[in-house]
Amino acid sequence: KDVIMQDFPAEIFLQRPKIVQSLLSLLKLAFGGDGKHRLALQSVSCLQQLCMYLRNRLNFHRDPGFFSNKHDTVSQNSSLSYCHEARGTHHSQNPSPGSSSPRPSVVGRTGQRPRGDGQDWDAASSSGSSSHAHVNSRISVHSPLDMGHIDLPELETEDTLELQFQQLSLPQFCVSILESAVPLLRTGSRQVIIRVLELLTEDMTLIGEAISTDIWDDSSLFGIDMKEKLLLVLGALGETMCYHKSSISLEQPEVMLVHHRMAFISISLFAVRLLQTLLPVEKASEFLSEPMSTALFLLSLDMPISLEYPNIHEAVVAYLEQLNSENYSIYKRTAEAVYSIECTCNFLSDIGKEGEKNLLELVELADQALRSFSYHQHFPLIKEIISICSKIWKSAQASPLLQGESQKVLLHMLSHPLPRVKAETYHHCLEITKECLGVHNVTKPVSSLCNGIHFLLHPKVLYEISVFGIQEPKSEVNTAAKAILLYLLQGRLMMTALTWNKFIESLCPVIPILQGYADTEDPLGNCILLLSKASSDTEEILPCTTRLKSMLRLLLVKKPSVRSLALKLLAFHLTSEEGADTKRPLIDARVLSRVTNLFIVKKPIELKLDDRRELVIKLETVEKVYEIFTSDDVDLVLRKSAAEQLAVIMQGCRMFGTTMPHTLEEGFMW
Structure with a gap:
């Protein structure tokens, strides 16, 4: 490779492809033993170097004046280098034989070196010879000007057309390397995989220059052939990725685990970058096969790769969304669960830190943490979240936004689908309520304790507890x-006036629901009945209008004892209200005693719907519209409007099941 590939332009090896084809065939030896894989590695090295030279030649042909194969201070192709060469030619009247060698050299290569092929002009000279011997050697060697006088052997005439069919185009060369090198990625040798990936990386650079994404819309024979080969290569890459992923198991030695893991990561990165180079995302569902779809799904769920290579991960997700909606949905749910678990860890970590805390950020983390509770089931998290909610509502300076967000989290916990989460939430809410309103706090300042229950004093929270908490089948929750x-x-008595008033204000919208649990024998039901009681000596608990509504509502309760108490409360209210003496008619005790069963129906009433079928549209109106439609003297626009109205009438009759007049029906049939 050091002699031949540097002595000829790289495109020569595509025009005469036998050397390249031989190198590609040698790649199959990578699976053989007895040191044969070393020959395959040498072939990989040659192909990699050829790819580099082809890339250099592409750059040279794009801009010959500014391209240099060597990163020297003075490039051969630069204007400064050209001036030096011109001066050297001007001062030297006898150019050295080596400077006029008939052998072609790689563009961009400076200086001469021994070629090793027996045709160097300085081969006859020796560094240890005298100047006389040096002159004699120059005389004995033929000058390139005399080459025309030497009898050269006749060259065989080559068929130009046949050579054109045999030569490889740059896209064909790139795809041939993919076809031959990708199977080598399943070998058990780490060295082979690394060297092959280096070759494929160089090849992918050429692919980006040689193959356009328009190849997928090309219907020519060349385009169809290239598409088929590329799809086979992409399918093989997908199978290779799945192979290395499935080979990772705890039963294997650690060395093999590392090998398969590194191979999976490296091959995956190459495969995704190749997809980005060749295939637009919107065409993925049309061309990519099932193995690549499966491989991309496995890759999307690989957390370390997504963290280390976020751009690659985004590309994988974009392709997966186009390929398989079900797998993409699984990925989305998995990603949300992982993010939620991460938020759980961050929440618990921030809670344990000392100093001032960002409560809004903690509430947001808590909200995210609840979404993955069915996975981590870390129940101490519930107590911490409820403590944060209580702390937020305890402060009078808390912003409404912060209170609202914390309330959403609390309601989510009170209505969580997992029964144990709901039970733990109610349990910790009860513990905080006992701690703030328990009898053991009699000797302590009231204001410093009762503020801890403010997070419960909201209509939405009380509604959730009254409607769903009490009705919960699980005894831990309803108790x-x-x-x-x-x-x-x-x-x-344990609350401040501000806290009690806030509680009553929040309770008023929920009283109609609570009165369904009113009972003279149950402690909770009796407390609900006491809300409607009032006397001239004590302060009323509920506002006057709300209390009157609650009394009337109690008359609808099923239990007679509750209705009797409601009648007494109603009578007391009517007789003790302001201006009761001036109101007419006067209250009759005998009439009032029958109010207990006022809303109780002895015989159930059966409601029947009127299902009579009557013609809503008048016959005279339909006849007038029909006459306009059939008249020849009426303008065409009016006749068209009449036809539309008749169509609506017929559709309405068909929809509601009514019958059309017989005369009109005959007219329409006509």
Whole structure:
């Protein structure tokens, strides 16, 4: 490779492809033993160097004046180098034989070197010879000007057309390397995989220059052949990725685990970059095969790769979305669960830190953490979240935004689909309520304790507890919900006036629901009944209008004892309200005693819907429209409008099942 490939332009090897074809055939020896894989590695090295030379030749032909194969200070192709060469030619009247060698040299190569092929002009000279011997050697060697006088052997005439068919184009060369090198990625040799990937990386650079993405729309024979080969290569890459991924198991030695893992990562990176080079995302579903789709799905779920190579991960997800909607949905759910678990860890970490905390950020992390609770099931998290909610609502300076976000998290926990999460939430809410309103706090300042229950004093929270908490089939939940409401209703003496008023204000929208649990024998039901009671000596609990509505509502309760109590409360309210003496008619005790069963129906009433079929459209109106439609004296626009109206009438009759007048029906048939 050091002699032949540097002595000829790289494109010569594509025009005479036998050397390249031989090198490609030698790649199959990588699977053989007895040191044959070394020959395959040498072939890989030659092909890699050829790819580099081809890339250099491409750059040279694009801009010969500014391209240099060597990164010297003075390039051969630069203007400064040209001036030096011109001066040297001008001063030297006897150019050295080596400077006029008939052998071609690689463009961009400076200086001469021994070629090793017996045709160097300085081969006859020796560094240890005298000047006389040096002169004699020059005389004995033929000058290139005399080459025309030497009898050269006749060259065989080559068929130009046959050579054109045999030569490889640059796209064909690139695809041939892919076809021959990709199978080598399944070998068990780390060295072979590394060297092959280096070759494929150089080849991919050429592919980006030689093959356009328009190849997928090319219907020519060449385009069809290239597409088929590329799809086979991409399918083989997908199978290779799946092979290395499935080979990673704890049963294998650590050396093999590392080998397959590194191979999977490296091959995956190359495969995705090759896809980005060749195939637009929108065409993925049309061309990519099932093995590559499966490989991309496995790659999308690989967390270390997504963190280390975010751009590659985004490309994988984009292709996966086009290829398989089901796998993409699985990926999305998995990614959300992983992100939620990450938020859980961050939340617990931030909670444990000392100093001032960003409560809004903690609430956002808590909200995300709840979404993966079915996976991690870290139940101490619930207590921490409820403590944060209580702390936020305890402060009078908390922003409404922060309170609203924390309330969403609390409601989510109270209605969580996992029964144990819901039970733990109600349990910790009850514990905080007991801690703030318990009898053991009698000797402590009230204001410093009762603020801890403010996170429960909201209509939405009380509604959730009253409607769903008490009705929950699981006893742990409904018992805790009843206990929370009972503590709140009985805790007036443990609350400040501000906290109690806030509780009553939040409770008013929920009272119609709570009155469904009213009962004279149950502690919670009795507390609910007490809300409607009032006397001239004590302050009323509920506003006047709300209390009157609650009394009337209690008359609808099923239990007679509750209705009797409601009647007493109603009578007391009517007789003790302001201006009761001036109102007419006067309250009759005998009439009022029958109010208990006022809303109770002895015989159920069966409701029947009127299903009579009557013609809504008048016959005279239809006849007038029909006459306009059939008249020859009426303008065409009016007749068209009449036809549209008749069509609507017929459609309405068909829809509602009504019958059309017989005369009109005959007219339409006509």
